[in-house]
Amino acid sequence: MTIDYELRHEERRAHALGMGGERKLTARAERGELNARERVARLFDDDSFRETGLFATSNVDADQHATPADGKVTGTGLVDGRRAGAIAYDFTVKGASSGAVSNKKMGHLKDLTARTGMPLVYLAESTGVRMPDVMGGTGLGNADDRARFLRRRTNPWASAVFGYSFGSAAWHTVSSDFAVLRKGAVMAVSSPQLVGRATGQQVDGQELGGWKLHSEVTGFADAVAATDEEAIALVRRFLSYLPAHNGEAPPVAPIPEGSAARGSRLHDIVPPERTNVYDMRKVIEVVADLGSVFPIKERYGKSLVTSLCRIGGQSAGIIASNPMFKGGAIDAAACAKATSFIVLCDSYNIPLVFLVDQPGFLIGLDGERGGIVGKVINWMNALSLATVPKVTVMLRKNYGQGYVNMGGAWTTDAAAAWWSAEVSFMDPRSAVGVVHGIDPAADPRLYERKLAEMAKDSTGYDVARVYGVQDVIDPADTREFILGALEDNALTRTGGVGEHHLSTWPTSY
Template sequence: MFEAAISQHEERLQKALAMGGVEKLQERAQQGVLNARERINHLVDAHSFHEMGLFATSIRPEMRERSPADGKVAGFGKIQGREVAVVSNDFTVMGASSSSVNSAKIGHVKRIATQRGLPMVFLGESTGARMPDVMGAAAIGAGDRPTQYRRMRETPWVSAVLGHCYGSSSWYAALADFVVMRKGAITAVSSVRLTSRAINEAVDPEALGGWKLHTEVTGMVDLAVDTDEQALEAVQQFLSYLPSHHNEAPPVHAVTAGSGEDAERILGVLPQSRTQVYDVRKILSLIYDKDSVFELKPRFGRSVVTALARLNGRSVGIVASNPIYKGGAIDPQSCEKVVSFLVLCDSFNIPLVFMADQPGFLIGVEGERQGAIGRVMNWMNALSLVTVPKISVVMRKSYGQAVLNMGGGGNSDEVIHWLTAEVNFMDPRSAVSIVHGVEPQEEPERYAQLLEEMSRGTTAYDAAAAYTAHAVIHPAQTRAHLIRSLEVHQMRLSGGVGEHLMRTWPTSY
């Protein structure tokens, strides 16, 4: 009795799953690029994908047979057993262009993710708005979606830029808490073709919206990788540090074998001279759980490292000076990067550890043109709104206003100084020249005398005596001390959940 209906259903099912057809799918495979469904299969646990809108098509009758799933695959899956919401753009169907139907699919999945506490993952690749559907005043002005692009950070949002991304794909990347981009992909407001017409000159796609632009100049992209598979694995890794929603604490993982065993090597990495540079990432690897340091925006604002990591199996956020770049001096890009990171960690209940070895802010005309004053104060404003635990570690030196930005001066719950630490308003050598006008090559004896005066009262023990440092430790004790400190500062009264005072802070600015 139902044989005809069942046969027709099976036929429709196979047609929907065929996406843009064998030829287009084979072309992608030859390019080494996954299709929309392969991306989902690589991202989520096997057999866990629960699809919404498989039989959706274009609203235009003449396009229904050519628009399986209307170019966007949406639904829910599990990553390491945890539920997530996923939208994967199918470029083989009408360039994954946005329409009223597939926008409704995305809105539905987003709404469920927010209501049920699920991370939202966007796998981006699209040509932008679908034309001619959006042409005309009635079309472009239709709808009532005042909250379509609102971020209240109820759940983490992640975006993978995996091809040419224009329109909504680029918007969702800008709104995401974490963006990973495959090299060779492009994301911009409008396509290369449209941009070229608008400015009447040829446009290089990489210059318009390539990975170097977005990892080094705009800072919108957190990580660039070589393949789709690496991008999807980065999404999995990022989400492993975060809770599913803002009202729960981050997950706890088993401690990796060998963690902390090489802590004594820290002094072998840290130079004695305050002016000699080193890569702080080598020190971080000796303190935090082995292989757990996951750096965000490594090519942007490079004098400061921002990274998620685990300490005794628990998620922490690290803000660390990196003297190998600009001597660790903080520039406007670093400020922007840190503020973004503070908002992320506070929104999702991740304690923060500041590790300072900085000579202050990088001053100069270019920095002022980039809004250095406002960037510095944005950092301080964000820091004052952080409600998760904050621990500050001064490793070697910390000077000037940046002492406060890196958690000193009452801006952390606990301040720890390594026995190597020095804290001052500025480098004593500069102070001698500025205050007294004495240069070492001109008056060496007087310079040495004044330098000694300017260097008094700056040691870790001086800070401890004034109780501006709560502890002075050997660097090898850092891991154990931080673990104990974070046990003390757990947010017990709120079940590990902060107040989220920055939940509406812009993700891109």
């Protein structure tokens, strides 16, 4: 009998591309959700995807025909003309549960992208491990997970979470350099149903691990999207700021017309009185190239802003106080946010810029219970280990240990103060109370005299007098100072590549 190899091949190919079947695919489309292959198509440039493992199935004979591609769509393609890898969880195939074969596919993509130097994107939606495959001692005894979730940050990882994401979908997401959660998504160790059976607690999925929890409480979500399409667009945009791997400098983009000569706006944005609040994000928009600001963890630790952007066409990371929230006082969440961002930027050769207007760290019961002491020193260690160019500009108030963590005391390579800067160990008003215990209402003249003593020598010019900053500047010249400092401190001898001392820093803490 003659075998029609072409026909057999096309039948197998059609079965694999059919995923979990027309009924499941139609139901997803009716809910406005893309399927795994549609997500891959959105991620990559047109006609650039090259799949690996199309004909893989479960190694369990009974599941062979029910597991097209074994529930994972894997391969490489182009993102804005640069090659990247992708692992898309196909929820229509056994809930995208992970088995031995799909784990081999994922492991191959992780090894390939790390070895060749290309970003890796996870398009996550999964019920977790495929339970029948791992039950019993033989199931777990066959595992070899020594380096399965090891991160050395040799190449960027980005994740988009679309629906229920448990098990490896969650592990890969919190191991990533960037994670976006679609509204309605749930990311947790286990499903609400399993939690209910194990603990007796009836837990709502959003309460357990919803997008609000991870964007506002845990900080695991770097961004939030309303739709699948928006989530994938955010991943593509994030990758545009990063190099393909840690051995090269980030890409340089054209400078949009009108990006310069906007500095005078800062006189109107920032009130000269240190007690008047303003939105630091407006300052960042003026300093950065037009349209280039990309917030990271915008809903978390709001007294501190972290954003990727471009300044003069080159990628930069901004860490900035925001007096709009808690007066700019730095809480435990903001500390963790700053540390995570320093690790990201240093790992991928992105210079850091600090814009400072802070009254110090948030003290009190909530701060201490949130572990702020350890988080302050984690931040300090990360800053000390970072080898990318670092620049700081002090706008108004800059007190205490926050002065050090935000780039003072020569923890950055270049520093300037606005002519409105006020620098001291603490707010002089607080210092009067601590040192002298004076009630301003009881003895206002004595209070004012002691306040003047405490406020003495606290201007930007006083810091400059002892070379604590290299310049005192007109706020309008902020962008020009940063551009010059980045040029002076560029890693030209190594082609813009840092030393990556933070490459194995924990991704979640």
